[in-house]
Amino acid sequence: MRLPLLALAVSAFAIGTTEFVVMGLLPQMASDLGVSIPSAGMLVSGYALGVVLGGPLLAMATARLPRKTVLLVLMGVFVLGNLLCALAPNYEWLMVARVIAALAHGSFFGAGAVVAGHVAAPGKRAQAIALMFTGLTVANILGVPAGTWLGQALGWRATFWAVVVLGVLALLALARGVPRLHDLSPPRLGRELRVLREPQVLLALGMTVFGFGGVFAVFTFIVPLLTDYAGLSPHSVGSVLVLFGLGATVGTLLGGKLADWKLMPALMIALAALSLFFLLFAAGMHHTGVAVAGVFLIGLIGFVGGPGLQARSVQSAREAPLLASTLNQSAFNLGNAGGAWIGASLLAQGAAYPVLGVAAAIITAVGLGLTVISMQMERGARHSALACDSAACDATSKV
Structure with a gap:
């Protein structure tokens, strides 16, 4: 093995x-x-x-x-x-x-x-x-x-x-x-492709897109942000990027435990915390110390939802595990591409780096909204199933 x-x-x-x-x-x-x-x-x-x-x-x-x-x-x-x-x-x-x-x-x-x-x-x-x-x-x-x-x-x-x-x-x-x-x-491709018609599968992929899109709206430009805006020496950038990796590792491990605890509530907490963090980061990123600490926290808070988003994608498309795993990677990278594009567009129009933090907060908040919708739909389906079971039991007892 x-x-x-x-x-x-x-x-x-x-x-x-x-x-x-x-x-x-x-x-x-x-x-x-x-x-x-x-x-x-x-x-x-x-x-x-x-x-x-x-x-x-x-x-x-x-x-x-x-x-x-x-x-x-x-x-x-x-x-x-x-x-x-x-x-x-x-x-x-x-x-x-x-x-x-x-x-x-x-x-x-x-x-x-x-x-x-x-x-x-x-x-x-x-x-x-x-x-x-x-x-x-x-x-x-x-x-x-x-x-x-x-x-x-x-x-x-x-x-x-x-x-x-x-x-x-x-x-x-x-x-x-x-x-x-x-x-x-x-794999049976017809069966795997049919899962794309499931609303919960599409919501799960959307949660991944927006859940990570905010991260890359900021992190794509983290080096010029650190050196040109926060005043960090270019020679220190490599060392600071290690903090991102450490934060992502801790966040992934913590996210796995939270997802095993309660998947959807854990995702809501993670995305809400990430959106709030980006607003606070936008306000303080001009301080070198805040910017450096922010690199670690982007990794930590940004990736704490990763295991849960992966689990939700596979859970929603349990009939198509190969396609679900592949599509979740595509969704992650669509968020990556979209976030980087939004950040690049804002900078090209003359926006300051704190604007990237505000944009990231908004993008992440959309992911939070999709999570809430998915959770409400799941609860509605569960209540409908219970009601049907109850009605069936009543019909059987009358017979």
């Missing part, structure tokens, strides 16, 4: 690093490519949209292939995309390369979750899937800060070359460590 899960975790580490490292290199990339900070920020949106589009399409296109083959093909696409990033001659080619690298992201985690669950020991399926996703968490703690330091020292292209090496190592680990699982029956 350990070798396949380690291979999946290494792959997740490489994917997580390339997804978020651009945020740490935004000023350098903007300067080198001759574009504005908001335009460079759109590289985050480009990657996220690649995940949104590529995840469901590749999941359906590869549904009947062996899972190991799928993982190897997807990691090969990921390596190719990052190689093109390192070689990109200009901003436009870099955007295309980012989208190519992103295509494999969502479907990789969908297929990886299936494999992790299959190779897990009895009763350890959830823990095995969580172990794979620790690669993403470790990427935020180690990969993104290390990539930021490397890019500052040797140029941003060096960071993408390092990701290429990581991707090749992950590819070799998958080839050696993941067994060929011949007893996995392919």
Whole structure:
């Protein structure tokens, strides 16, 4: 069990690093490519949209292939995309390369979750899937800060070359460590696609989009915010980004416990706390200490809802676990893309950085509203079911 899960975790580490490292290199990339900070920020949106589009399409296109083959093909696409990033001659080619690298992201985690669950020991399926996703968490703690330091020292292209090496190592680990699982029956696409007509599934995906959209409206531009607005030294940025990874780790662990406690109330608390935090952060982010502390709190409060949102997505689409897992990744990255786009648009129009905090609070509040609607619909359906059961019992007793 350990070798396949380690291979999946290494792959997740490489994917997580390339997804978020651009945020740490935004000023350098903007300067080198001759574009504005908001335009460079759109590289985050480009990657996220690649995940949104590529995840469901590749999941359906590869549904009947062996899972190991799928993982190897997807990691090969990921390596190719990052190689093109390192070689990109200009901003436009870099955007295309980012989208190519992103295509494999969502479907990789969908297929990886299936494999992790299959190779897990009895009763350890959830823990095995969580172990794979620790690669993403470790990427935020180690990969993104290390990539930021490397890019500052040797140029941003060096960071993408390092990701290429990581991707090749992950590819070799998958080839050696993941067994060929011949007893996995392919998903029935018709049944899986039908879940998209369920209102609760759409609400769950919307909760993920808006629940994370606010985070990336601010965090996409965290480096220029720290250096240009809060007065932090550029050489300290890598160290501060470690705080985000630590906060995200603590938030994810705490969120898992809260989701096991009471899923929907926990999500409401998490999103309400996040919306309030962004308003407070907007008021104080000009202080260096507040800005640095805010980086940790964005990770902590921003990711505390992550396990619950993932659980809600799978719970709402229990008949289609592969598609639900993939679509939740797409929803997360749609929030990523939308948040980054909103932040870039505001900055391009001359807005100050605190405006990003206010926008993030509003976006998160929409996610909170969708959560309330979903909870009310669930309660209504439960009461209707109880009423029907009661009516049936009365009819039976009269007979």
